[in-house]
Amino acid sequence: MERLILTHLRSVVSPTLDPLQFAYRPNIGVEDAVIYFLQRTLSHLEPAGSAEYSWFPSAPLGLSGLTRCRSRGPGCVAGLRVFGSTMTSGVPGSNFLLVPIPEYPLLDCVPNRTVKLVVLGASGVGKTALIVRFLTKRFIGDYEPNTGALYSRTLDSEDLSLQIQDTPCVSLQDDEGLYCQEQINRSIYWADGYVLVFSITDLRSFHTVQPLYQHVRRIHPTGNIPVILVGNKSDLLRARQVPSHQGETLATTLGGVYFEASARENHVSVHGAFLHLCHEVIRSFGSANGEKRRGGLHLARPKSPNMQELKRRFRQVLSSRSKSGPTL
Numbered sequence: 418m419e420r421l422i423l424t425h426l427r428s429v430v431s432p433t434l435d436p437l438q439f440a441y442r443p444n445i446g447v448e449d450a451v452i453y454f455l456q457r458t459l460s461h462l463e464p465a466g467s468a469e470y471s472w473f474p475s476a477p478l479g480l481s482g483l484t485r486c487r488s489r490g491p492g493c494v495a496g497l498r499v500f501g502s503t504m505t506s507g508v509p510g511s512n513f514l515l516v517p518i519p520e521y522p523l524l525d526c527v528p529n530r531t532v533k534l535v536v537l538g539a540s541g542v543g544k545t546a547l548i549v550r551f552l553t554k555r556f557i558g559d560y561e562p563n564t565g566a567l568y569s570r571t572l573d574s575e576d577l578s579l580q581i582q583d584t585p586c587v588s589l590q591d592d593e594g595l596y597c598q599e600q601i602n603r604s605i606y607w608a609d610g611y612v613l614v615f616s617i618t619d620l621r622s623f624h625t626v627q628p629l630y631q632h633v634r635r636i637h638p639t640g641n642i643p644v645i646l647v648g649n650k651s652d653l654l655r656a657r658q659v660p661s662h663q664g665e666t667l668a669t670t671l672g673g674v675y676f677e678a679s680a681r682e683n684h685v686s687v688h689g690a691f692l693h694l695c696h697e698v699i700r701s702f703g704s705a706n707g708e709k710r711r712g713g714l715h716l717a718r719p720k721s722p723n724m725q726e727l728k729r730r731f732r733q734v735l736s737s738r739s740k741s742g743p744t745l
């Protein structure tokens with residue numbers, strides 16, 4: 418067991434780190450690393466074909482998540498939907514794009530009219546306030562630091578079904594660059610469009626935007642990324658640290674449009690920003706090809722890997738092994 422676990426940990430951590438320090442590597446959470454080696458170990462123990470797995474694409478990130486999938490169907494190989502290559506023995510090699518199999522019937526979604534947005538930015542810039550303002554037209558002063566709520570709405574006027582993922586904050590760390598929880602990476606992969614938020618009163622939050630966009634780019638290395646840049650808290654003009662023209666210049670660099678908004682005071686600007694991004698996403702559905710969101714393929718929001726289920730399978734396989742004799 419130790420040999421198996423260490424072998425797999427070594428492949429996960431940087432060579433300069435002790436394998437048991439994998440948790441300190443940016444973008445790889447403890448849970449991901451543990452799930453990874455448990456799954457790999459299980460793949461040695463369980464009889465071939467007895468389990469089905471679904472990978473979130475791991476190429477840009479090292480690894481992003483692994484979950485058991487429920488159904489087989491066209492396009493699935495051992496429960497995996499595989500694009501661009503084949504796989505052997507359930508072990509992914511290089512150049513794969515493996516995506517989670519939808520956990521709800523495709524018919525539930527109207528092709529190309531379901532838009533999934535993720536709102537990203539530094540701490541306290543007003544991500545939650547903007548979403549709540551957009552969806553309810555209200556501003557509520559007190560928000561808990563959020564852990565990532567998903568909001569769903571239909572926009573009848575636009576004939577759209579909308580999902581908006583709020584996210585925990587990202588932060589710039591002096592020596593290690595951007596710190597971004599694994600949960601955020603999954604949301605970035607899942608989304609069709611990106612709302613990058615900073616506060617006009619917080620220069621550091623502005624400096625987070627460019628690395629954040631590069632991070633999104635690493636997860637979606639090809640194709641058009643529908644994005645808007647929102648400079649929030651425009652009601653606090655006296656505390657302004659980021660001039661409008663800098664926001665505009667940065668948005669142009671990212672290939673998006675800049676909106677200055679106040680979740681506190683103005684519904685119209687917030688509404689206009691979100692609606693613009695929805696239209697960009699719909700446009701991208703029509704123009705792009707080959708990527709995950711193209712051609713009406715709908716991805717389920719990635720679920721957290723189920724540790725209980727893994728433990729259950731582990732106990733099951735170990736007890737059947739001990740009954741049948743051979744040990745590791």
Ligand SMILES: Nc1nc2c(ncn2[C@@H]2O[C@H](COP(=O)(O)OP(=O)(O)OP(=O)(O)O)[C@@H](O)[C@H]2O)c(=O)[nH]1
Nearest residue numbers: 541542543544545546558560562563586650680681
């Ligand atoms: N003056 C002003 N305050 C705002 C505005 N938007 C949000 N706030 C306040 O800023 C604080 C943070 O807002 P949140 O919406 O929680 O910010 P967040 O980005 O979701 O924060 P995290 O959950 O920490 O990532 C709250 O006290 C809000 O009331 C705005 O447009 N103007």
